[in-house]
Amino acid sequence: MRVMVLHGPNLNMLGTREPEIYGRTTLVDIDAALVQRGVELGVEVWTFQSNHEGGLIDALQAEASRSDGVIINPGAFTHYSYALRDALAAAHLPTIEVHLSNVYAREPFRHHSVIAPIATGQISGLGWRGYVLALEWLAAR
Amino acid sequence: MRVMVLHGPNLNMLGTREPEIYGRTTLVDIDAALVQRGVELGVEVWTFQSNHEGGLIDALQAEASRSDGVIINPGAFTHYSYALRDALAAAHLPTIEVHLSNVYAREPFRHHSVIAPIATGQISGLGWRGYVLALEWLAAR
Amino acid sequence: MRVMVLHGPNLNMLGTREPEIYGRTTLVDIDAALVQRGVELGVEVWTFQSNHEGGLIDALQAEASRSDGVIINPGAFTHYSYALRDALAAAHLPTIEVHLSNVYAREPFRHHSVIAPIATGQISGLGWRGYVLALEWLAAR
Amino acid sequence: MRVMVLHGPNLNMLGTREPEIYGRTTLVDIDAALVQRGVELGVEVWTFQSNHEGGLIDALQAEASRSDGVIINPGAFTHYSYALRDALAAAHLPTIEVHLSNVYAREPFRHHSVIAPIATGQISGLGWRGYVLALEWLAAR
Amino acid sequence: MRVMVLHGPNLNMLGTREPEIYGRTTLVDIDAALVQRGVELGVEVWTFQSNHEGGLIDALQAEASRSDGVIINPGAFTHYSYALRDALAAAHLPTIEVHLSNVYAREPFRHHSVIAPIATGQISGLGWRGYVLALEWLAAR
Amino acid sequence: MRVMVLHGPNLNMLGTREPEIYGRTTLVDIDAALVQRGVELGVEVWTFQSNHEGGLIDALQAEASRSDGVIINPGAFTHYSYALRDALAAAHLPTIEVHLSNVYAREPFRHHSVIAPIATGQISGLGWRGYVLALEWLAAR
Amino acid sequence: MRVMVLHGPNLNMLGTREPEIYGRTTLVDIDAALVQRGVELGVEVWTFQSNHEGGLIDALQAEASRSDGVIINPGAFTHYSYALRDALAAAHLPTIEVHLSNVYAREPFRHHSVIAPIATGQISGLGWRGYVLALEWLAAR
Amino acid sequence: MRVMVLHGPNLNMLGTREPEIYGRTTLVDIDAALVQRGVELGVEVWTFQSNHEGGLIDALQAEASRSDGVIINPGAFTHYSYALRDALAAAHLPTIEVHLSNVYAREPFRHHSVIAPIATGQISGLGWRGYVLALEWLAAR
Amino acid sequence: MRVMVLHGPNLNMLGTREPEIYGRTTLVDIDAALVQRGVELGVEVWTFQSNHEGGLIDALQAEASRSDGVIINPGAFTHYSYALRDALAAAHLPTIEVHLSNVYAREPFRHHSVIAPIATGQISGLGWRGYVLALEWLAAR
Amino acid sequence: MRVMVLHGPNLNMLGTREPEIYGRTTLVDIDAALVQRGVELGVEVWTFQSNHEGGLIDALQAEASRSDGVIINPGAFTHYSYALRDALAAAHLPTIEVHLSNVYAREPFRHHSVIAPIATGQISGLGWRGYVLALEWLAAR
Amino acid sequence: MRVMVLHGPNLNMLGTREPEIYGRTTLVDIDAALVQRGVELGVEVWTFQSNHEGGLIDALQAEASRSDGVIINPGAFTHYSYALRDALAAAHLPTIEVHLSNVYAREPFRHHSVIAPIATGQISGLGWRGYVLALEWLAAR
Amino acid sequence: MRVMVLHGPNLNMLGTREPEIYGRTTLVDIDAALVQRGVELGVEVWTFQSNHEGGLIDALQAEASRSDGVIINPGAFTHYSYALRDALAAAHLPTIEVHLSNVYAREPFRHHSVIAPIATGQISGLGWRGYVLALEWLAAR
Numbered sequence A, B, C, D, E, F, G, H, I, J, K, L: 001m002r003v004m005v006l007h008g009p010n011l012n013m014l015g016t017r018e019p020e021i022y023g024r025t026t027l028v029d030i031d032a033a034l035v036q037r038g039v040e041l042g043v044e045v046w047t048f049q050s051n052h053e054g055g056l057i058d059a060l061q062a063e064a065s066r067s068d069g070v071i072i073n074p075g076a077f078t079h080y081s082y083a084l085r086d087a088l089a090a091a092h093l094p095t096i097e098v099h100l101s102n103v104y105a106r107e108p109f110r111h112h113s114v115i116a117p118i119a120t121g122q123i124s125g126l127g128w129r130g131y132v133l134a135l136e137w138l139a140a141r
Helices: A027-041 A053-066 A075-079 A082-091 A129-140 B027-041 B053-066 B075-079 B082-091 B129-140 C027-041 C053-066 C075-079 C082-091 C129-140 D027-041 D053-066 D075-079 D082-091 D129-140 E027-041 E053-066 E075-079 E082-091 E129-140 F027-041 F053-066 F075-079 F082-091 F129-140 G027-041 G053-066 G075-079 G082-091 G129-140 H027-041 H053-066 H075-079 H082-091 H129-140 I027-041 I053-066 I075-079 I082-091 I129-140 J027-041 J053-066 J075-079 J082-091 J129-140 K027-041 K053-066 K075-079 K082-091 K129-140 L027-041 L053-066 L075-079 L082-091 L129-140
Strands: A002-007 A044-049 A069-073 A095-099 A121-124 B002-007 B044-049 B069-073 B095-099 B121-124 C002-007 C044-049 C069-073 C095-099 C121-124 D002-007 D044-049 D069-073 D095-099 D121-124 E002-007 E044-049 E069-073 E095-099 E121-124 F002-007 F044-049 F069-073 F095-099 F121-124 G002-007 G044-049 G069-073 G095-099 G121-124 H002-007 H044-049 H069-073 H095-099 H121-124 I002-007 I044-049 I069-073 I095-099 I121-124 J002-007 J044-049 J069-073 J095-099 J121-124 K002-007 K044-049 K069-073 K095-099 K121-124 L002-007 L044-049 L069-073 L095-099 L121-124
Touching: A002 A027, A002 A053, A002 A129, A027 A044, A027 A129, A044 A053, A053 A082, A053 J053, A053 L053, A069 A082, A069 A129, A075 L082, A082 J075, A095 A129, A121 A129, A129 B129, B002 B027, B002 B053, B002 B129, B027 B044, B027 B129, B044 B053, B053 B082, B053 C053, B053 G053, B069 B082, B069 B129, B075 C082, B082 G075, B095 B129, B121 B129, C002 C027, C002 C053, C002 C129, C027 C044, C027 C129, C044 C053, C053 C082, C053 G053, C069 C082, C069 C129, C075 G082, C095 C129, C121 C129, C129 D129, D002 D027, D002 D053, D002 D129, D027 D044, D027 D129, D044 D053, D053 D082, D053 E053, D053 H053, D069 D082, D069 D129, D075 H082, D082 E075, D095 D129, D121 D129, E002 E027, E002 E053, E002 E129, E027 E044, E027 E129, E044 E053, E053 E082, E053 H053, E069 E082, E069 E129, E082 H075, E095 E129, E121 E129, E129 F129, F002 F027, F002 F053, F002 F129, F027 F044, F027 F129, F044 F053, F053 F082, F053 I053, F053 K053, F069 F082, F069 F129, F075 K082, F082 I075, F095 F129, F121 F129, G002 G027, G002 G053, G002 G129, G027 G044, G027 G129, G044 G053, G053 G082, G069 G082, G069 G129, G095 G129, G121 G129, G129 I129, H002 H027, H002 H053, H002 H129, H027 H044, H027 H129, H044 H053, H053 H082, H069 H082, H069 H129, H095 H129, H121 H129, H129 J129, I002 I027, I002 I053, I002 I129, I027 I044, I027 I129, I044 I053, I053 I082, I053 K053, I069 I082, I069 I129, I082 K075, I095 I129, I121 I129, J002 J027, J002 J053, J002 J129, J027 J044, J027 J129, J044 J053, J053 J082, J053 L053, J069 J082, J069 J129, J082 L075, J095 J129, J121 J129, K002 K027, K002 K053, K002 K129, K027 K044, K027 K129, K044 K053, K053 K082, K069 K082, K069 K129, K095 K129, K121 K129, K129 L129, L002 L027, L002 L053, L002 L129, L027 L044, L027 L129, L044 L053, L053 L082, L069 L082, L069 L129, L095 L129, L121 L129
Parallel strands: A002 A044, A002 A069, A069 A095, A095 A121, B002 B044, B002 B069, B069 B095, B095 B121, C002 C044, C002 C069, C069 C095, C095 C121, D002 D044, D002 D069, D069 D095, D095 D121, E002 E044, E002 E069, E069 E095, E095 E121, F002 F044, F002 F069, F069 F095, F095 F121, G002 G044, G002 G069, G069 G095, G095 G121, H002 H044, H002 H069, H069 H095, H095 H121, I002 I044, I002 I069, I069 I095, I095 I121, J002 J044, J002 J069, J069 J095, J095 J121, K002 K044, K002 K069, K069 K095, K095 K121, L002 L044, L002 L069, L069 L095, L095 L121
Antiparallel strands: A121 B121, C121 D121, E121 F121, G121 I121, H121 J121, K121 L121
8 A cells, every 4th residue: 555645835844934833843754754654554655745736736646546545735735726636636546635733723714725625534733643643544444 | 531522413313314425333333432442542531412502512511621632523513503612612622623524525514614713623524533533633642 | 194393493482472473373273283184184293392403303313213204494493503404304304394474575694594405395474374285295295 | 366377487398398307297287287276276377488577577467457366486587587576566466486396405596586575475396286385375365 | 869768677567566666657657758858858759668678679779870868767677687788888879877766775686787887877766857857968968 | 945065075176187087167167057057946055065074064964954955976975974874864855966977887986875875866977967957856846 | 670681601601711801700790790789779680591592592481571671691692593583582672682701802703693683782891790781771771 | 410599689789889899790790601601511500689588598499309509699698597598408409608709808797607507618709700610519529 | 080982973963863763862961961970980071072083083182191981982983984993992991882772773884893893892772871881881990 | 820739737637537527538639639730720739738837837938929829728727827817918819718628517616717808718618629629710810 | 396295094193002013103203204305315295194084185185286296104094085095096196105014914904905096006014114215216206 | 134036927028028017127127226236235135036836935945044035026926825925924034025016906816915914014016116125125124
């Protein structure tokens, strides 16, 4: 089993940016935790971050056929990237949308996700552990 | 550690009602799974279901002081029960809002939660396992 | 054949409250007329009123399996009780939503029904006879 | 007693058009059923169909003074014909708005009626029997 | 000089319908007053009423080339007949939109006119004299 | 008979400002035309202009008891001065709202009048003659 | 004279919940203050709190005929309980809606009251003294 | 193969009306071009224009059973004629909605089509050639 | 202690204007009642009325430093005077917004207050006694 | 003559993705058909696809000066890429916006195009032949 | 060269009011800085502040013909004074709208300016230096 | 001191594109003027343009730590790039949003900026000099 993990814009700055919202864990930490948990679960974990909407779509298209599930934190693309939504829908894979913070407790524009209707499920507000729970769910499925 | 699990209206019919949306698992099955997982994690799990908004609030007020976290699937109350929201906010406990199905792929009125802004996090679309992941997160916290 | 008749909040005050809108017929009068018309049609009529949303849901869940149809005047719950809507949808019974007055000639909030999309049909503005017409339609079906 | 029955646009195609929504009963069948029921109730029934908004208004104006009630299925005019609304209001007759299907379970534009505020009552979703119930109500009045 | 006067749906019932809003003057009275005032001003007045949107457009198209101005009370077509609006715009004639009653003191749907943006001016709330003032303005122009 | 004529903000600049919209007639010209037409009709005309909302209200309150009608061009106050609306409503006088240009052919904010619902009628788009028509209507009343 | 005082959901937690918003006064304190002030004013004060919408309606219906006025703090029911609104309207009693905090300085959903249009008046933001002022007003009436 | 071509209100004035928007080609020119192109493609072309919504529906109902496709320029009916929409939907024919001008570069009300959701496709902004392209597409289908 | 009482536009006409809404008490009566109650409470009361938004702001700025509280009935300025709001916010004084009538039972535009979010509290619908209650509350504070 | 053909995000997956919506034709098939039809018409066809908004803009800027027309299927960028809109507007070339499916019969977000107002025309719902029709129109222009 | 500087309501309190938003600089300080910078640039600077909308319009009308540019901080009038907008538009002078704070980071009502569409440009969030930059721009023009 | 200047999509075409809106100055001219002014002010100026949202974010992240301020003209990204907004917010630098034209006098979609709430200030409508003023303000800070 193989799971693709996609991180959207600015998530490469995690741990350095607004730690009062996102904490001090870096993206490298999260990816390492996912890979390690994947090893325990017998799941190959492939991770990718980009600030480019097109870069995420290119990666998704390239990796879809060899993946069994997607974990995606679309970052700000959550709110307007219908192109990413179309790419995810076309991949026809179980997809978990993850947000580190509780987006419903922040600015109104963060309450709306164009990704959510085509995802399998969402986990938000549970910090970096949200990614791990998503991985466990995909593995248990 | 003690976790309160609250189920909103109609969830007592789970497994008999619209299985194409909610599956065949009953609420008894879910509560049993939570209690069992609680035993493994060293967490006491207390569960309660009501079709009465006031019944859920009464229970929450009564149990809040002896609980360390809340898992709540507010059912249809998700969309309009500001009274339940106020009760949850007043409890000052880590709170995970759980939905069995992906509410964002259903009718528009299900996309809005009045509970979400005062919850710690949300898990939706992951079926009964969403409850278990919520419990694990509270235990790991 | 058995038909469940549910009356929502404040309908127990019928005949005493704002007669210029609702007339002087009491709920007891209406229930009696329905039972009598049921006898003529060979339909058992079971009636229930509650000011409690949860009470209506409890009754509906308890009686659904032994009923062949539902007549419901949700009163003010018409406009916001998604919980009642879910309970009605789960019952999978032919359901007629009845309103005594023409709700479209009153305050704007009364124009919107959250029940209507999952009902079989609606009758409004025809006074207590609307209930009887609903019963006849269910019997003739 | 004399009742005017008005059918709006495309209802002349009934029974040939989208039977999964409207059934196989034709408009001739409905008119015949109304006339026959009228004979039983001692009510003269006059029916008219037009695809022309102005044709319906002309007919309504011409027949209003010799009628004691109106049954109207405005078809798609329900949603925008303020001219038909004004004509009905000016007729000062008891008026029942009838819809064959449950309009609230269809496209959003069908949820709004510009006729409803000036009608006496509405019956929707009860198929051709809805017309007959309307006639019985007018006769019983 | 020749002025075309167009009356929309239900205005043929004027004087018989809702006199508390529109008064007891009939359309024949208004047309006679306009013709007579036209004689005094040296203006030929041609009047036409229809309950048919298409009838008004046909008339407008037929008469436009021999007219020097339009007075129109579109009745309920005011609020939705973009077809009438297009016909009026295409006529390229000075056009006064007249309403007998003050539409802004009535139901909200009457506050919006799709005709107004392409008219030269509007007169509302001044009763049948509003037509005469419109004629005088066109004559004085 | 005495008619009060109120001109709102910036109308003192008439004839100097944006003549392509308002023409070259000055406010002095309009007031003179109204006074002269008043003499012909046996109507005393009192005129007042202010850029101050409070100034217009003060004047209206002071003159109301000795006036038989109001002609008001509220200028930009049309769109937001609920205070002026209240003052006009309290005066209980026949009131004509006049606009020189066709406000419905200009910016959207000019389409809405807070004055219109409490006025007797409106004349717009007919230039300075609109004031004279208003005066004639008040005199003829 | 007898005044009914109704407290909505979560108000039983007053003094323990979010004191920075609601202060440390408990509901028992408020009820005691009202009863004592009632004694001074010669007014019998009857108080009731429930987390159940139906419970408040039941109480209101039961006590209405023996009461001369209502003081109600509907809590979160303020924003959606049309059932409570209908019950209050049917009681036909002078009714003061009281809120401890200034609801207009809090979340937007708290700015809208479905109770306000059928109340006699409102007092908000004046803390527990708001209840006492309401009682004094009813007594002075 | 037989194709029905329907032209909505005011299109009979084409070539005389606002040529800066619609050009100088007349409707007769367009119909002739369609018939001629039809001959080349072996398609019988039947054309019809009306300013009457009901007239277009009558024609559509009469011709539907002997047609294999519809080309319709609904003119202003595009924006509100749900009756025409229902008639087109009931015809169950491949249907191309054609607009001469780019409606999205004009007034906002022209951006919304009630016909589009039930059409097969749309061509707009390509002038009279848009009709010919629609015919070619139906023929090639 | 010194309390500033500000009355907005048209309140100087109180008692003469629409007594069915506002009663027959004049502003002089209210001011006298406030001064007298102030004497009893040991509070100096300073009152001011203006139809000028700027006049109210000037007064407020001049008196703020020597006042301990503000009672304001902003009249129609309630709904749009952000300038008055800013002036009140800058005064940093306890402020009670008073309305004589229940604004929530009147036209929709009266339901929204731009002053409310920066006030301490509101009293509405309690007539002239609302001012006195506000004074008592400020004195008791 | 030279025509630039731009394909937006995910169109490279055409023929593999959701064939029930888009059919089995691949983008290579479409480009080949366009090039071949271009040869017949004497038009050089240059095609480009990118999942990157910036990539499409770069290409458009680079090719604009050597092109005589643009055919663009913006994919999901249709709904939010104001940057692409600005780039197309700056190119000052005849531009046809093409959509394979009837976007008005799909999700609401697909009904709105930010490109349409600055395009010359649109073709939607006609599958891959829509591109060819667009090419023929540009060639015939 | 002569530049008119207009300050709207409450700006006379600058430096004393909410310094955490507006700083401690007074209006006198700003006017002095502008006059001094004007001397350096060879520009005569005329400044005026009023809490009265009408006062600002009067001043603008009086000074417009002898001015070559306008710098205006409309304060709260920014959001609703269409009268001030009309006065500025009529002045036909280059106009810079200045705000001390970043209005887009404050309450939503402050995000909308009715002045902006008729200004030449805007500077916001740059404190008192924003005025000086505006002056330099006008001088350099 | 070092200032980063970011130019969004299509700004590389400046001077060639729609000069009636943007003038004939090229981006090279603007960058040169900024660098030269920077030399005078002792500020190092680094400039970057991209049509790629991700490219701007990459650049911003790379340069943020060695910069003391940001000047950004986000072009069309102003209206939807929440990703760019997040990147700017994370940089924690004084940021001036610059627009060459007065965006409030153009299409409605240009009136809303998703960048503005997290910027320090905005300058719009002042042409290329707006950039220079922004630089001077950052230098003077």
